[in-house]
Amino acid sequence: MAGAGLTRDAPMSPEKTTTATCKPARVSLPIADLLADIADDLAQAARIFRTELRSDNPYVAELSSYVENFRGKQIRPALVLLSAQACGGIRPAHHVLAAVVEMVHIATLVHDDVLDEADLRRRTSTVSRRWGNESAVLLGDLLFSHAFRLCSSLDSQFASQEIGRTAVALCGGELRQVGTAGRLDLCEDEYFAIITGKTASLIGTCCLLGAHYAGADSHITRRLAAFGQSLGTAFQITDDLLDLVGDEGVVGKSLGRDVDKGKLTLPLIHALRSAEPGRRAELLALLRSDTPDRHRAITRILLQTESIAYAQQAAGRLVREAVAMLDDLPETPARATLCAMAQFVIARQR
Amino acid sequence: MAGAGLTRDAPMSPEKTTTATCKPARVSLPIADLLADIADDLAQAARIFRTELRSDNPYVAELSSYVENFRGKQIRPALVLLSAQACGGIRPAHHVLAAVVEMVHIATLVHDDVLDEADLRRRTSTVSRRWGNESAVLLGDLLFSHAFRLCSSLDSQFASQEIGRTAVALCGGELRQVGTAGRLDLCEDEYFAIITGKTASLIGTCCLLGAHYAGADSHITRRLAAFGQSLGTAFQITDDLLDLVGDEGVVGKSLGRDVDKGKLTLPLIHALRSAEPGRRAELLALLRSDTPDRHRAITRILLQTESIAYAQQAAGRLVREAVAMLDDLPETPARATLCAMAQFVIARQR
Numbered sequence: 001m002a003g004a005g006l007t008r009d010a011p012m013s014p015e016k017t018t019t020a021t022c023k024p025a026r027v028s029l030p031i032a033d034l035l036a037d038i039a040d041d042l043a044q045a046a047r048i049f050r051t052e053l054r055s056d057n058p059y060v061a062e063l064s065s066y067v068e069n070f071r072g073k074q075i076r077p078a079l080v081l082l083s084a085q086a087c088g089g090i091r092p093a094h095h096v097l098a099a100v101v102e103m104v105h106i107a108t109l110v111h112d113d114v115l116d117e118a119d120l121r122r123r124t125s126t127v128s129r130r131w132g133n134e135s136a137v138l139l140g141d142l143l144f145s146h147a148f149r150l151c152s153s154l155d156s157q158f159a160s161q162e163i164g165r166t167a168v169a170l171c172g173g174e175l176r177q178v179g180t181a182g183r184l185d186l187c188e189d190e191y192f193a194i195i196t197g198k199t200a201s202l203i204g205t206c207c208l209l210g211a212h213y214a215g216a217d218s219h220i221t222r223r224l225a226a227f228g229q230s231l232g233t234a235f236q237i238t239d240d241l242l243d244l245v246g247d248e249g250v251v252g253k254s255l256g257r258d259v260d261k262g263k264l265t266l267p268l269i270h271a272l273r274s275a276e277p278g279r280r281a282e283l284l285a286l287l288r289s290d291t292p293d294r295h296r297a298i299t300r301i302l303l304q305t306e307s308i309a310y311a312q313q314a315a316g317r318l319v320r321e322a323v324a325m326l327d328d329l330p331e332t333p334a335r336a337t338l339c340a341m342a343q344f345v346i347a348r349q350r
Numbered sequence: 351m352a353g354a355g356l357t358r359d360a361p362m363s364p365e366k367t368t369t370a371t372c373k374p375a376r377v378s379l380p381i382a383d384l385l386a387d388i389a390d391d392l393a394q395a396a397r398i399f400r401t402e403l404r405s406d407n408p409y410v411a412e413l414s415s416y417v418e419n420f421r422g423k424q425i426r427p428a429l430v431l432l433s434a435q436a437c438g439g440i441r442p443a444h445h446v447l448a449a450v451v452e453m454v455h456i457a458t459l460v461h462d463d464v465l466d467e468a469d470l471r472r473r474t475s476t477v478s479r480r481w482g483n484e485s486a487v488l489l490g491d492l493l494f495s496h497a498f499r500l501c502s503s504l505d506s507q508f509a510s511q512e513i514g515r516t517a518v519a520l521c522g523g524e525l526r527q528v529g530t531a532g533r534l535d536l537c538e539d540e541y542f543a544i545i546t547g548k549t550a551s552l553i554g555t556c557c558l559l560g561a562h563y564a565g566a567d568s569h570i571t572r573r574l575a576a577f578g579q580s581l582g583t584a585f586q587i588t589d590d591l592l593d594l595v596g597d598e599g600v601v602g603k604s605l606g607r608d609v610d611k612g613k614l615t616l617p618l619i620h621a622l623r624s625a626e627p628g629r630r631a632e633l634l635a636l637l638r639s640d641t642p643d644r645h646r647a648i649t650r651i652l653l654q655t656e657s658i659a660y661a662q663q664a665a666g667r668l669v670r671e672a673v674a675m676l677d678d679l680p681e682t683p684a685r686a687t688l689c690a691m692a693q694f695v696i697a698r699q700r
Contacts, residue, residue, distance in 0.1 A: 059529025
């Protein structure tokens with residue numbers, strides 16, 4: 001499936017979305033179409049990204065330029081720019097911030113690949129596979145450092161404070177998840193605390209920075225941050241769903257990793273809580289086993305217990321909450337695109 | 351040997367130090383004595399360090415507090431504080447900055463231990479050995495993030511800019527070193543470029559920030575930065591020497607790692623350049639082999655070729671250059687302690 005397109009007018013959630021506060025009429029998009037209006041701004045952010053990572057040393061330069069391959073959907077920089085547009089307009093600081101958030105994100109991807117021992121990232125060899133873990137750890141550190149350096153080049157200190165705070169939340173969330181690995185009694189609250197830290201915090205900050213540096217007042221800035229937080233949470237639920245029921249060829253990375261690493265995600269938490277005893281026992285046995293073909297059997301149970309649908313509904317609900325946060329914004333094309341982005345993050349197939 | 355004491359009045363370099371510009375009369379110290387005057391300030395920095403790393407999550411809190419064990423000689427926070435004292439006095443920002451530089455340093459240690467697959471760090475199990483590489487990578491990231499967050503809490507953006515710039519240099523230097531691993535033709539210039547990035551940059555920044563936030567003018571601030579850079583370079587040469595000729599029981603970490611990882615350091619570069627052909631061939635054969643007992647044979651050759659002495663002399667020369675940078679400062683106890691610190695970094699046994 002090319003371009004992760006969405007040609008429906010509703011997200012994949014079985015619940016209907018409310019269109020009262022947001023009317024993207026008919027969402028018909030690959031993500032590139034959705035971002036057409038900010039294509040030049042994304043390109044400008046990409047140039048800043050590349051310039052920042054330049055190095056005189058051939059080895060450092062080679063690795064730094066390789067991460068260009070990991071630029072994917074560019075959801076985070078797009079959210080900085082669209083939030084800016086929806087709140088008063090894109091300014092030069094937004095291009096820098098769009099590069100910064102993508103850099104932080106790619107730093108975490110490079111380190112995730114070390115941790116996951118993954119071979120593929122966006123259909124490309126991971127840094128760890130190609131140059132070894134040592135280089136991958138250091139390259140991730142270098143990307144983090146560049147992000148902070150770039151951030152501190154802005155006129156105001158606000159971005160450094162927010163990116164610092166966000167990076168703490170992000171790494172804390174990831175570490176917290178590692179701390180719960182293998183725990184089959186993980187509850188929904190803990191799951192949400194983890195994904196709020198590891199994913200929603202950065203996406204929320206993208207929207208917050210977009211609004212703040214466009215001159216939005218504190219009420220609107222808080223609403224945009226809440227929009228991003230809810231959208232980010234829905235995004236991670238969808239990511240976790242794709243790891244269970246996605247198509248490896250479409251997703252572009254190895255699947256079934258969460259179960260292999262002992263990480264319970266929302267469908268599994270739901271199934272373990274609500275399945276009738278026999279099925280629950282079967283699921284627990286599968287989770288405790290390490291048979292290579294258990295992935296399919298687990299997915300079958302999750303479909304039977306309607307746990308996939310449960311997670312999809314949760315993501316759909318979060319997207320509606322996100323969209324409601326945009327009510328106080330003027331009805332601009334940028335606001336409509338933010339709404340469409342919110343639909344996209346849960347409808348995507350990769 | 352308790353306290354890494356130094357009871358000589360000259361560094362371990364065979365050359366004599368000049369005492370014209372700096373008269374620490376007779377350096378007789380374990381490092382703790384040297385830092386007695388700033389003990390309260392170091393304790394204040396340690397409190398800020400601990401407070402910053404607090405977490406509600408038990409797993410994150412456990413790992414964060416474990417790194418307290420890695421506080422070693424505290425050279426970096428001490429240099430922030432002593433530079434401040436020598437340039438006008440310690441202010442509250444200095445305590446924060448002392449915590450920040452220690453956090454950056456410990457983040458790199460935690461990641462180094464992942465890369466080195468080391469078991470011991472300051473006689474304590476490494477994070478990677480105790481909780482696995484996944485947690486160690488994330489804990490390092492978390493420490494970096496806290497350092498940047500803490501930095502951005504200061505009134506002025508100068509520290510964020512300098513710490514961002516320094517972290518880029520530091521990670522770039524480490525990555526550059528990985529890129530040259532196994533290269534037996536590494537030249538001295540490349541070696542110095544690597545250690546300038548990975549070690550001297552942060553130590554230089556410690557002194558720079560100490561001076562700047564004490565209100566020093568730009569001339570003095572530059573001189574302090576240069577002091578730290580030279581001292582940091584000497585420090586790394588000494589570290590590399592200890593990896594070759596140190597005593598594992600004293601150093602408190604596994605030795606011979608550089609050779610095992612294919613990293614050429616100054617004595618080896620010197621020996622490969624200057625040894626007569628037979629000895630050079632013998633050394634090359636040892637470096638290319640992976641016999642477990644080659645460490646002793648390599649050290650023997652390095653002593654025969656006077657390559658250990660060569661590196662000690664280089665470190666001694668750098669310390670004298672460092673000390674000369676303090677000429678324009680008033681003759682205060684803090685300045686004398688900075689001089690003594692410079693002697694200490696090359697005289698230390700661990």
